[in-house]
Structures are given as C-alpha cells and as structure tokens.
Amino acid sequence: MQEAFKRILSKLEGIEVHCLEMSDWQGQSAIESAIEIVKQEQQSYIGNWIPCSERLPDKEGSYLVVGKTGGAVVTRWYAPSEYYPNGHFGGNCADYIRYWMPRPIAPE
Structure with a gap:
C-alpha cells in the first residue's frame, strides 16, 4: 500500500498544469489539493x-514494534x-x- 501512495504522489506531482482544461491557477490548485488529500490518507x-x-x-x-509477519x-x-554502536531492540525479535x-498512553 505504501508503494501505491508513492506512485500516486509521483504522478500527481508530475502533472503539468497547461494540460488541464481549466485556467492555470485552478489546475494548479486542484493538483495541490489532490496531493494534500493523498498525503493525509497516506498518513492515516x-x-x-x-x-x-x-x-x-x-x-x-519501551516501544511498540511490528515484525515481518x-x-x-x-x-x-x-x-x-x-x-x-547504533543501539538495538531487546529480546529475540530484534532482527x-x-x-x-x-x-501509546494506556486508557484510564
């Protein structure tokens, strides 16, 4: 999924405004809005x-960690x-x- 977000952002950032059927400022604004939406979705x-x-x-x-599986x-x-020399996570799961x-803060 992460790769999909990267590909979408790459394509959106590469669009040239003059190719759109609206004025330059509207096209640029639409592209910037789309990029921001994709970034927000990616973060969520x-x-x-x-x-x-x-x-x-x-x-x-102590940290919450996710492994390969x-x-x-x-x-x-x-x-x-x-x-x-770089520090390490403890236990048998480090690799x-x-x-x-x-x-996260535990609920009360």
Whole structure:
C-alpha cells in the first residue's frame, strides 16, 4: 500500500498544469489539493509507525514494534553501546522488527 501512495504522489506531482482544461491557477490548485488529500490518507493509513529503515529511537525506553509477519509486541530499545554502536531492540525479535512507535498512553 505504501508503494501505491508513492506512485500516486509521483504522478500527481508530475502533472503539468497547461494540460488541464481549466485556467492555470485552478489546475494548479486542484493538483495541490489532490496531493494534500493523498498525503493525509497516506498518513492515516501508516499512523504513527516509523520504518526502522528511516530511523531508530533516540532514547532508551519501551516501544511498540511490528515484525515481518505483522505481529505487534512491546519491547525495549537500548541506547548505543560498545557492542551495539547504533543501539538495538531487546529480546529475540530484534532482527525481525520492521516498524516501531512510542507506546501509546494506556486508557484510564
């Protein structure tokens, strides 16, 4: 699904306004609106999940993570050390984690 959003945005951003059957400013406004809608939908689909390939947590703590198979667990993030210069997620699942997010606040 993420790739689909990227392809749609790429096509929308590549449209030339003069090809549309409306004035330039209306065409540009329509394209900008469509791009914004796609970006908002993309964000609501992804939520607050952060791909490990983009960045990792910057402080120690417990995080909600998703692995290769889509299962979610809470695990600990450890700060960089001599043995793990980039930091690491704890437990046996560290190699399988694909996305992470701060733990949501528990309901009262």
